[in-house]
Amino acid sequence: MMLPNADFEYVRKLVRDRSAIxxxxxxxYLVESRLGPILQREGFASLTELVAALRSAPYHDLHRRVVExxxxxxxSFFRDMPTFDALNLHVFPDLIQRRSVDRQINLWCAxxxxxxxxxxxAMILRENFPILSTWVVRHIASDxxxxxxxxxxxxxxxxxxxxxxxxxxxxxxxxxxxxVDWQISDDIRRMIHFSHVNLAADWPQFPxxxxxxxxxxxxxxxxxxxxxxxxxxxxxxxxxxYLVLGSAETTLNIDDKFERVAFPRVPFYRVKKT
Amino acid sequence: xxxxxxxxxxxxxxxxxxxxTAIGFEVIEAKNGRDALDRLATIGCVDVALVDWNMPxxxxxxxxxxxxxxxxxxxxxxxxxxxxxxxxSVAAALNAGADEYVMKPFTKDVILEKLALLGIGQS
Ligand SMILES: C[S@@+](CC[C@H](N)C(=O)[O-])C[C@H]1O[C@@H](n2cnc3c(N)ncnc32)[C@H](O)[C@@H]1O
Ligand SMILES: [Mg+2]
Numbered sequence: 001m002m003l004p005n006a007d008f009e010y011v012r013k014l015v016r017d018r019s020a021i022x023x024x025x026x027x028x029y030l031v032e033s034r035l036g037p038i039l040q041r042e043g044f045a046s047l048t049e050l051v052a053a054l055r056s057a058p059y060h061d062l063h064r065r066v067v068e069x070x071x072x073x074x075x076s077f078f079r080d081m082p083t084f085d086a087l088n089l090h091v092f093p094d095l096i097q098r099r100s101v102d103r104q105i106n107l108w109c110a111x112x113x114x115x116x117x118x119x120x121x122a123m124i125l126r127e128n129f130p131i132l133s134t135w136v137v138r139h140i141a142s143d144x145x146x147x148x149x150x151x152x153x154x155x156x157x158x159x160x161x162x163x164x165x166x167x168x169x170x171x172x173x174x175x176x177x178x179x180v181d182w183q184i185s186d187d188i189r190r191m192i193h194f195s196h197v198n199l200a201a202d203w204p205q206f207p208x209x210x211x212x213x214x215x216x217x218x219x220x221x222x223x224x225x226x227x228x229x230x231x232x233x234x235x236x237x238x239x240x241x242y243l244v245l246g247s248a249e250t251t252l253n254i255d256d257k258f259e260r261v262a263f264p265r266v267p268f269y270r271v272k273k274t
Numbered sequence: 275x276x277x278x279x280x281x282x283x284x285x286x287x288x289x290x291x292x293x294x295t296a297i298g299f300e301v302i303e304a305k306n307g308r309d310a311l312d313r314l315a316t317i318g319c320v321d322v323a324l325v326d327w328n329m330p331x332x333x334x335x336x337x338x339x340x341x342x343x344x345x346x347x348x349x350x351x352x353x354x355x356x357x358x359x360x361x362x363s364v365a366a367a368l369n370a371g372a373d374e375y376v377m378k379p380f381t382k383d384v385i386l387e388k389l390a391l392l393g394i395g396q397s
Binding site for chain 2: 165
């Protein structure tokens with residue numbers, strides 16, 4: 001399946017406009033492989049035919065699915081263990097101390113993919129911070145991709161997914177087998193509010209956040225978009241609140257109003273005190 | 275670091291041996307629980323055992339029980355690697371003293387991540 005350059009440029013612009021995801025020149029192959037399933041399902045004979053259909057109509061469901069097909073949703077339970085160790089050892093104990101007057105904590109997983117990240121956090125809270133069961137903990141998880149978002153809401157994971165990074169004691173404690181898949185318990189599921197948020201568009205009204213998880217998503221955006229998103233995060237973080245990035249990500253040279261928190265080996269940031 | 279790979283399938287033993295060797299383990303193989311206990315009696319404790327469930331002679335579950343009852347093998351980490359995928363099986367293995375549980379089929383990443391959960395290997 002060959003993708004003419006004009007069609008690649010069309011898809012690249014569509015994806016850029018709607019998700020801020022940057023497809024580099026060499027990514028023709030990615031577009032071809034990701035859009036293959038849409039061709040099949042919709043009965044288009046070629047990518048050119050699909051792109052022609054996109055061009056001839058205003059933005060609708062087909063465009064949305066093309067954009068979402070170009071998101072990368074790779075994730076796993078407890079991805080980057082040091083990050084979760086730091087939540088356990090430092091962040092949640094710190095928040096429990098600092099928020100003990102109004103007893104409220106707000107968390108946002110801003111690119112939650114199929115849910116492994118917010119569920120890992122929820123299991124940590126349930127396991128290690130029983131005191132929070134009497135607090136108001138608002139835990140919002142969001143993504144652009146409707147398919148992964150709905151999978152996250154269902155809380156159903158394949159055997160391969162629960163094999164990856166999930167400690168077996170937590171599997172036993174919080175999951176039930178459902179056919180060949182594994183369903184997370186309603187108790188954990190109800191701790192999280194899932195919603196559709198496009199990081200590159202206007203954000204809904206969020207409560208002041210104690211922790212924003214923005215892991216492994218900024219890498220897909222250009223510097224201007226990263227800068228604008230980090231600026232918006234600063235405005236919704238509560239004073240002393242944490243920004244958590246992916247293990248290879250940084251605010252350095254993008255937004256110098258953030259500073260790295262001095263926990264060893266983890267990409268946690270806070271807004272500098274002025 | 276030393277690991278013992280216990281499986282009645284030679285093919286699976288070879289796959290696990292290759293993965294573990296690549297991670298930096300010295301690997302010993304055993305073809306069932308009995309064979310494994312015999313080898314451990316000679317060479318002493320290893321860091322981790324990767325344990326199949328269904329094997330003739332002494333199966334993986336019985337092996338775990340035997341290891342946990344043997345003070346000379348104290349501290350050895352036990353990771354089931356098995357095609358038993360029911361919740362009750364996972365729960366039973368953990369209750370008997372297994373530390374982790376991998377359901378076949380697995381990838382190298384799965385093994386690496388599970389070892390990291392046990393605090394062994396590189397993470
Ligand atoms: C690689 S996953 C990261 C998942 C998880 N945070 C983790 O670190 O394991 C990236 C996610 O970002 C989402 N994403 C990409 N562009 C987005 C946008 N503009 N708004 C919201 N989510 C977006 C994708 O749909 C995908 O699920
Ligand atoms: Mg077997």
